[in-house]
Amino acid sequence: MTVRLTSAGASLIMGPPDVTPSNAVPFALLWSEAVCRAQKLTMGTEAYFNRVVREMGAIAWNVTDAGEMTYTQASGNATPADAVVELGGQYLPTDQQRILKTVFDAIGTVAQIPALDSLMTTFWSDKTLTAKGICFATAPVSMNANGQLTTTLAYLDFDGTSDRWQSFFLTRMSAETRLHSRHVQLTLNADLWQRIDKPIADKLGKAAVDAIQHIDI
Amino acid sequence: MIASLSVATAPNGLMSVSPSVSANSLDAYFYTFTQAQVDARAANPDPTTDAYYTAMIGSLKAHGWTVFEVEAVEHKITSDPQVPLIVCVLALLDMVENGFGHVFTIDRSTILAAANATCNTLKDPPDEIARQLDEWWGSTHVEVGLRVLSVGPILELFGIPYLGAAHFAMRITADSWRDLVSPDTDFSFSARPALMMLNWIEYRQHEVSLKAKLAAELAGKIKQTQLDLDPAKAGAS
Numbered sequence: 001m002t003v004r005l006t007s008a009g010a011s012l013i014m015g016p017p018d019v020t021p022s023n024a025v026p027f028a029l030l031w032s033e034a035v036c037r038a039q040k041l042t043m044g045t046e047a048y049f050n051r052v053v054r055e056m057g058a059i060a061w062n063v064t065d066a067g068e069m070t071y072t073q074a075s076g077n078a079t080p081a082d083a084v085v086e087l088g089g090q091y092l093p094t095d096q097q098r099i100l101k102t103v104f105d106a107i108g109t110v111a112q113i114p115a116l117d118s119l120m121t122t123f124w125s126d127k128t129l130t131a132k133g134i135c136f137a138t139a140p141v142s143m144n145a146n147g148q149l150t151t152t153l154a155y156l157d158f159d160g161t162s163d164r165w166q167s168f169f170l171t172r173m174s175a176e177t178r179l180h181s182r183h184v185q186l187t188l189n190a191d192l193w194q195r196i197d198k199p200i201a202d203k204l205g206k207a208a209v210d211a212i213q214h215i216d217i
Numbered sequence: 218m219i220a221s222l223s224v225a226t227a228p229n230g231l232m233s234v235s236p237s238v239s240a241n242s243l244d245a246y247f248y249t250f251t252q253a254q255v256d257a258r259a260a261n262p263d264p265t266t267d268a269y270y271t272a273m274i275g276s277l278k279a280h281g282w283t284v285f286e287v288e289a290v291e292h293k294i295t296s297d298p299q300v301p302l303i304v305c306v307l308a309l310l311d312m313v314e315n316g317f318g319h320v321f322t323i324d325r326s327t328i329l330a331a332a333n334a335t336c337n338t339l340k341d342p343p344d345e346i347a348r349q350l351d352e353w354w355g356s357t358h359v360e361v362g363l364r365v366l367s368v369g370p371i372l373e374l375f376g377i378p379y380l381g382a383a384h385f386a387m388r389i390t391a392d393s394w395r396d397l398v399s400p401d402t403d404f405s406f407s408a409r410p411a412l413m414m415l416n417w418i419e420y421r422q423h424e425v426s427l428k429a430k431l432a433a434e435l436a437g438k439i440k441q442t443q444l445d446l447d448p449a450k451a452g453a454s
Contacts, residue, residue, distance in 0.1 A: 037445035050262035057254040058438055062247060066264035066366040146238050146371060184264060189247040195432060199439045208446050 003102050005116070006214040007123040009033045010043060011153070014103045015141030017216055024188050025141055025151050026212050027200050032056055034204070044135030044157035049182045052153070056184075059200065060192035065152070065185035067091050072178050080158050081108065081169045083179050084138070091183050092152050096140035106217045107169045115215050122213065124165035133159040134168070144187060154183035238371055242378040245420050246371045248427055249280040255434075264366050267409070270384040273368075274411055280427065281420030282380065282413040377417075383410040 006013040008026035010033055015025075032055035041048040057063055069087055078086075081104045088100050110117045123136075135157045144150040157180040158168065201209060253276035257264070260272035278284045372379045386407045390396075 031444070034444035034446050035442060037447065038443040046263070053264055054258050054262055057251075057258060059435065060251070062250045063254055063264050063366070064368045068265050146243060148243070182265075189251055191244065191247065192251065192431065192435065196435055196439060199436070203439060203442075203444060205446060 001098070001102060003099055003106075003217050004214050005103050005106075005119065005217055006212060007119055008212045010135070011137040011139050012103070012123065013139045013141060013151070014099050015151075019141055019143065019149060021149070021188075021190070021193065021197065023197060023201070024149055024190075024193055025139055027197060027204065027209075028056055028059055028061060029137070029139065029153070030204055030208055030212075031059060031200055034208070044155060044180075046182070049155050049184075052155070053184050056153070056186055059196060060189040061186040062189055063184055064150070064187050065091065065183075067183055069181045069183075070178070071181070079108070079169060079172055080160065080167075080177065080179060083173075084154075084156060084181070087179070087181055088138075088140075088154070091154075091185075092140060093142060093144070093150070093185075095142045096150075096152055099140040099142065100138060103217060104169065107165075110169075113215075113217070116217065119213055119215050120165045120169075133157070149188040149190065150185065152183055152185045154181050156181050238373045238378070239376070242371060242373050242376075242415070245281070245415055245417075245424070246378055246380065248424070248431065249277055249282065249415075249420065250368075251431055252280060252427055253277045255431075265384075267384060270366055270382070270409070274382065274413075277380075277413060280423050281416050283416050285412045285414070378415040380413045380415075381410065382413070383408055385409075 002017055003014055004017040006026055009030050011026075011029045013025050013029070029052075032052040035055050036043070036048050036051050039051060041051055053063060053066070067090075069090070071083055071087060085097075085101050085104055089097055092100060106113065106116060107120060110120065135155060137153055137155045139151045139153045141149065141151045159178040160167065160173070253273045256276035257269045257273035261268035263269060274284055366382075366384055368380065368382045372381075386405075388405050
């Protein structure tokens with residue numbers, strides 16, 4: 001299975017290389033995050049998440065599932081990434097679970113894929129560490145049973161040392177760790193989207209659109 | 218340790234899906250649902266809250282969906298000899314059968330037998346399995362809190378779109394994998410489901426104005442929205 005990993009702002013988007021419209025997820029996430037920055041909201045907070053959901057809902061994405069999870073581990077044999085995959089099993093459709101696991105497994109063995117190492121290093125360097133940890137989003141993408149583009153956006157708020165992406169994907173949790181996940185499943189209203197994707201791209205600007213990176217794994 | 222709870226916490230796809238949902242049904246669903254989100258966000262921006270769910274259902278009702286609210290399920294483990302895993306399975310089976318039983322059927326006995334077999338294995342596992350579970354769990358203390366909204370996917374029967382929705386809440390605290398099958402575990406679970414059927418005649422009365430209103434609102438919104446395109450401020454407060 002080939003999976004396209006796309007980094008757009010604070011989000012790692014992952015899915016089949018041939019989903020259409022291919023710009024719907026990265027453009028909508030870049031838009032929503034830019035709105036949150038304009039509102040001076042802190043990533044990982046409830047207000048930030050609610051604003052992202054509100055913006056996505058306002059630009060042709062319908063919320064079909066939403067949930068919140070807290071996960072506290074005193075110690076264990078897993079990496080934070082393992083916990084994310086395990087938690088994802090609770091709310092992701094099966095095909096999106098498989099996509100998330102494929103990508104996280106690939107990142108966990110990244111030494112063999114230099115281009116992926118480069119993408120992750122760039123993606124992680126764009127993050128601003130909070131006092132307690134780091135926050136970023138995952139967005140596995142698939143077509144649902146009705147043939148509509150669907151993604152499950154999860155904002156992961158992780159307490160721990162996270163100045164390098166390796167600390168999340170490769171290092172086992174050794175001290176008490178808290179992982180907080182807020183997720184929302186969104187399905188695209190494609191009819192509405194085709195009316196707005198160009199105005200959205202125009203307003204985001206060339207620099208933001210050009211900063212989107214992807215690699216096929 | 219969390220995987221064994223998935224039956225209670227992975228509500229994606231409550232309903233079987235017809236492979237031939239018509240474009241008209243999908244169109245009606247998407248536009249009424251887009252409007253329902255606008256109305257729900259006005260009530261509460263958090264889609265996992267009961268207020269959001271209530272407003273969403275109310276809006277769908279106002280735009281042509283006939284809503285059959287199903288009896289809510291609520292459970293606290295304190296005075297019940299059942300274990301969390303079985304409680305979740307039973308509650309969900311009841312909810313699905315009561316709410317959606319006339320739309321599709323489920324094999325209750327097979328699902329319950331599988332859940333009971335899992336419980337029995339976890340209650341009295343062979344030494345080798347217990348050793349592996351101990352090693353896997355480590356010294357972990359886990360607290361999981363969940364609030365979940367679930368909608369759809371859409372189903373079509375004889376040209377009529379059906380839509381299922383539910384709001385769930387669950388909380389569990391566990392120090393060991395054994396807690397998942399212990400009646401003493403601190404645990405609660407509730408679910409509030411609804412089944413909806415589109416009334417085409419009523420929807421057609423709203424259709425033109427609904428689409429025009431949403432398209433106009435979108436165009437205006439994109440023009441007016443303030444953006445900050447500096448990604449370096451991603452975590453700024």
